[in-house]
Amino acid sequence: MSLLRKRVEELIPEKQEEVKAVRAEKGDKVLCEVTVDQAYGGMRGVKSLVTETSLLDPHEGIRFRGLSIPECQEQLPKAAGGDEPLPESLFWLLMTGEVPTQAEAESLTEEWNARSEVPEHINKIIDSFPKTLHPMSQLVAAIGVLQEGSLFAKAYADGVHKSKYWETTYEDSMNLIAKLPNISSRIYRNTYHNGDVIASPGEDWGANIAAQLGYDSHEVKELMRLYMFLHSDHEGGNASAHATHLVGSTLSDPYLSFTAGVTALAGPLHGLANQEVLRWLNVVIDEVGGLPVSDEKLTEYIWDTLNSGRVVPGYGHAVLRTDDPRYTCQQQFALKHMPEDPKFKLVKQLHELVPPILTSIPKIKSGAANVDAHSGVLLTHYGLTEDNYYTVLFATSRALGVLASLTWDRALGLPLERPKSYTTEWIKNNM
Numbered sequence: 386m387s388l389l390r391k392r393v394e395e396l397i398p399e400k401q402e403e404v405k406a407v408r409a410e411k412g413d414k415v416l417c418e419v420t421v422d423q424a425y426g427g428m429r430g431v432k433s434l435v436t437e438t439s440l441l442d443p444h445e446g447i448r449f450r451g452l453s454i455p456e457c458q459e460q461l462p463k464a465a466g467g468d469e470p471l472p473e474s475l476f477w478l479l480m481t482g483e484v485p486t487q488a489e490a491e492s493l494t495e496e497w498n499a500r501s502e503v504p505e506h507i508n509k510i511i512d513s514f515p516k517t518l519h520p521m522s523q524l525v526a527a528i529g530v531l532q533e534g535s536l537f538a539k540a541y542a543d544g545v546h547k548s549k550y551w552e553t554t555y556e557d558s559m560n561l562i563a564k565l566p567n568i569s570s571r572i573y574r575n576t577y578h579n580g581d582v583i584a585s586p587g588e589d590w591g592a593n594i595a596a597q598l599g600y601d602s603h604e605v606k607e608l609m610r611l612y613m614f615l616h617s618d619h620e621g622g623n624a625s626a627h628a629t630h631l632v633g634s635t636l637s638d639p640y641l642s643f644t645a646g647v648t649a650l651a652g653p654l655h656g657l658a659n660q661e662v663l664r665w666l667n668v669v670i671d672e673v674g675g676l677p678v679s680d681e682k683l684t685e686y687i688w689d690t691l692n693s694g695r696v697v698p699g700y701g702h703a704v705l706r707t708d709d710p711r712y713t714c715q716q717q718f719a720l721k722h723m724p725e726d727p728k729f730k731l732v733k734q735l736h737e738l739v740p741p742i743l744t745s746i747p748k749i750k751s752g753a754a755n756v757d758a759h760s761g762v763l764l765t766h767y768g769l770t771e772d773n774y775y776t777v778l779f780a781t782s783r784a785l786g787v788l789a790s791l792t793w794d795r796a797l798g799l800p801l802e803r804p805k806s807y808t809t810e811w812i813k814n815n816m
């Protein structure tokens with residue numbers, strides 16, 4: 386049995402007891418009241434989920450199992466010669482709540498490489514997708530087909546006992562995560578490089594993704610490790626995590642549950658914002674006649690966007706009220722590796738100009754930069770300019786968080802999710 390599975394198996398009874406005790410002691414405490422406005426307003430601020438892997442503070446940002454982004458960067462094992470955490474080490478942390486040793490993190494690298502092969506008939510199906518199909522749709526379809534290998538679906542059909550659901554959920558999650566670099570990079574190479582697919586070099590997960598996209602440099606491998614670490618998890622209420630959890634709560638298998646998360650991520654108010662940011666920057670550059678651009682012209686363009694009833698992508702957040710530390714962390718990477726890049730300078734300039742404009746509009750709760758304001762410019766710097774591919778990378782990373790959570794949902798026996806809804810008629814007559 387793999388090191389990680391053994392550790393998770395040891396932890397499950399302890400956690401089950403802890404949850405039982407918490408529910409016995411605090412089960413009748415009130416987490417929040419829900420107003421009619423919140424019911425109409427996208428449930429913003431409604432506290433009604435339990436997610437173990439991470440917690441988002443509006444002012445401080447995300448903590449993965451209690452560790453902030455800088456703490457993870459300091460404490461999690463890295464690749465030889467690298468400064469960024471291995472995504473493997475983050476996954477171990479998300480699954481167990483413990484910082485892995487170097488050997489434990491590397492055991493995951495080995496295991497994911499061993500599980501990474503995608504059956505040839507599925508590769509052929511992916512190869513048959515039209516190049517005009519959005520890469521996110523290709524990803525959803527590819528994972529849907531991969532579902533034929535679901536061990537959870539088979540075990541359920543064979544009548545497995547509910548106390549063992551977590552075991553095949555874990556195995557499916559590990560298999561799916563292991564295969565994602567092959568799938569995501571195949572979609573990229575098919576869509577933009579005439580199907581010239583690159584075989585996995587069998588390195589760590591982040592390095593494999595970089596290499597299979599076509600980048601062999603140490604710097605891009607580091608960027609990919611950082612990218613995969615940063616986008617992995619953002620507590621349970623965001624649309625991709627919540628969608629995976631909701632669909633998973635029906636005992637849909639991990640492949641199908643994750644496609645729900647991927648389709649949620651494909652919306653422009655969520656993960657697709659990274660594509661939208663790059664497009665928006667490119668239109669700005671075109672319209673103002675190239676870089677550098679004056680603050681006055683840029684301000685005018687920001688207001689044009691707002692006045693035409695569109696959002697400024699990469700800014701604002703449903704929970705965060707200050708700059709997203711995932712933005713800051715990417716900025717630090719840029720300052721280290723590409724301080725003179727003109728598009729990075731434009732991102733910095735926007736970071737000065739956009740927040741005061743957005744916060745001058747009373748209805749907008751936060752004008753701060755989010756994760757998507759930065760990521761595309763880092764990728765573009767190294768030549769990955771195909772912006773409609775960016776969200777596939779976000780989704781590849783997001784698998785780490787939502788599948789770790791799904792495994793724990795099953796280990797803790799969380800039930801079918803089914804909140805109550807009302808009609809406007811009911812509210813008018815009864816409130």
Ligand code: FAM
Nearest residue numbers: 654655656658696697698699700701702703749750751755
């Ligand atoms: N530009 C223009 N208007 C904005 C805005 C922005 N960046 N951010 C918020 N608003 C508007 C929002 O559309 C809403 O308007 P209406 O009442 O007319 O519908 C109003 O301000 C109140 O919104 P809010 O309460 O401040 O934020 P929400 O919690 O409703 O929405 C976001 C949060 C992220 C959907 C919103 O800030 C947004 O659309 N941002 C731009 C898109 C983006 O960058 N999304 C990525 C978020 C990211 F973190 C992720 O999920 N990957």
